[in-house]
Amino acid sequence: MDEKIKLSYEDKVYDFPLVRGTENELGIDIKTLRSKTGLITLDPGYKNTGSCVSNITYLDGENGVLRYRGYDIDDLANNSSFIEVSYLLVFGEMPSEDKLTKFENDIRKESLVHEDITSILKSFPHGAHPMGVLASLTSALISFNPGSVDVNSDDKMYHAIVQLIAKFSVISAWVHRKAKGLPLNYSDNSLPYIENLAQMMFKNPNEEYSSNSVVTSALNKLLILHADHEQNCSTSTVRIVGSSEAGLFASISAGISALWGRLHGGANQAVIEMLELIKRDGGDTSRFMEKAKDKNHPFRLMGFGHRVYKNFDPRAKIIKKTADEVLKDLGIVDPILNIAKNLEQEALNDKYFVDRKLYPNVDFYSGIIYRALEIPTEMFTVMFALGRLPGWIAQWREMKLNSEPIGRPRQIYSGSKYRNTERA
Ligand code: CMC
Numbered sequence: 001m002d003e004k005i006k007l008s009y010e011d012k013v014y015d016f017p018l019v020r021g022t023e024n025e026l027g028i029d030i031k032t033l034r035s036k037t038g039l040i041t042l043d044p045g046y047k048n049t050g051s052c053v054s055n056i057t058y059l060d061g062e063n064g065v066l067r068y069r070g071y072d073i074d075d076l077a078n079n080s081s082f083i084e085v086s087y088l089l090v091f092g093e094m095p096s097e098d099k100l101t102k103f104e105n106d107i108r109k110e111s112l113v114h115e116d117i118t119s120i121l122k123s124f125p126h127g128a129h130p131m132g133v134l135a136s137l138t139s140a141l142i143s144f145n146p147g148s149v150d151v152n153s154d155d156k157m158y159h160a161i162v163q164l165i166a167k168f169s170v171i172s173a174w175v176h177r178k179a180k181g182l183p184l185n186y187s188d189n190s191l192p193y194i195e196n197l198a199q200m201m202f203k204n205p206n207e208e209y210s211s212n213s214v215v216t217s218a219l220n221k222l223l224i225l226h227a228d229h230e231q232n233c234s235t236s237t238v239r240i241v242g243s244s245e246a247g248l249f250a251s252i253s254a255g256i257s258a259l260w261g262r263l264h265g266g267a268n269q270a271v272i273e274m275l276e277l278i279k280r281d282g283g284d285t286s287r288f289m290e291k292a293k294d295k296n297h298p299f300r301l302m303g304f305g306h307r308v309y310k311n312f313d314p315r316a317k318i319i320k321k322t323a324d325e326v327l328k329d330l331g332i333v334d335p336i337l338n339i340a341k342n343l344e345q346e347a348l349n350d351k352y353f354v355d356r357k358l359y360p361n362v363d364f365y366s367g368i369i370y371r372a373l374e375i376p377t378e379m380f381t382v383m384f385a386l387g388r389l390p391g392w393i394a395q396w397r398e399m400k401l402n403s404e405p406i407g408r409p410r411q412i413y414s415g416s417k418y419r420n421t422e423r424a
Helices: 033-037 073-079 082-091 097-109 116-122 130-144 154-180 193-202 213-225 233-242 248-260 267-280 285-293 314-330 335-348 351-355 363-372 377-401
Strands: 004-009 012-020 026-028 057-060 065-068
Touching: 004 033, 012 033, 065 073, 065 082, 065 314, 073 213, 073 314, 082 097, 082 154, 082 193, 082 213, 082 377, 097 154, 116 130, 116 154, 130 154, 130 248, 130 377, 154 193, 154 248, 154 377, 193 213, 213 314, 213 363, 213 377, 233 248, 233 377, 248 377, 267 285, 267 335, 267 363, 267 377, 285 335, 314 335, 314 363, 335 351, 335 363, 363 377
Parallel strands: none
Antiparallel strands: 004 012, 012 026, 057 065
């Protein structure tokens, strides 16, 4: 039975359809609101606005649940490969062995990046932020792969997707090498995706390299945990840019810029900077807790709180355990891990944080792993982007296949009334 919501305005009552999701999430379909009533909705930050109906990711913030295409995040993180999860997100089903092999091979075939991209990379100044470089190189890839823009057939879309997955790991690794002042490594197509990524990032020309299975397993988990998170800031950016038919690579480049900010993906960098600051300051976490609660102070506890999670971020739990495993395997004792754990305990027992349901989020412990792998702090958000890529692609593809209209919000104008330039 069609369920309706009634809205009354100026003595008239209007009916709007109630939309019910698979997990009983409810929304009011207001597509006809303006044409029927002349009204629009006002919702800065889109805290109450659903921008689409999506069947990719389910997130229950109250209960700390995250599922990709119906599969729980810890099931996927513990039992799948990142490329398998990428296929699942983009195409909707777990791949059969044959389909997975084909997908992996198609990605391998695209793993050469045009050599002129290296000249662009080299022209960035030393110290350029890796996220700016990554966004620029992703845009630059369009010129070298112009066929990726107009993808109005399944084959062309598939080709653009495998191209991007392949080349994005190469340029991400190159951004890392540039940040460290090291020579660039090319893709080694004999290796699986994560091992290949590890050699492109970490192999030095003067020694043999063999990847450590604890490290590759941690990288695999981290990428899976970051792979999608429904309509967050960067994903909404990807969908909205894509809705203008700007093309896949351009949409992803815009998503990278949105992810960069410290309230979004940039929080993983901000967390480590905060933990280092606390360490330099003598390690007294309580002073920083007080600052975080002081409304007259701009300081926030980075890596805490989430727009949707009002309970433990399920990703944070897995990452915390993985951080312990990686540090133990590499024999690293990092004092900032203890600072992080103390801070977490204090926050979980503090009325301010409890009342506002502020829990550690995905970014709280991920930086500790990256730091143990000697990945520079400014690279952390690039690692997030590498993980988020299949989610962005899946969301862009869904938007295209649903023929969603161009994203174009309205506004309530509050500026001057009509005036002209004639002097009185
Ligand atoms: N430290 C101290 N107070 C906080 C924090 C924090 N990290 N986060 C939220 N609050 C307070 C906030 O001041 C407000 O208090 P009051 O009700 O007294 O005004 C209340 O909690 C609600 O916060 P909000 O800013 O209205 O919530 P939001 O949904 O707009 O913001 C957030 C969510 C993630 C931007 C915010 O929690 C934050 O800034 N966290 C720190 C940055 C961070 O870790 N970002 C990574 C998010 S997870 C990765 C991703 O998906 O991007």
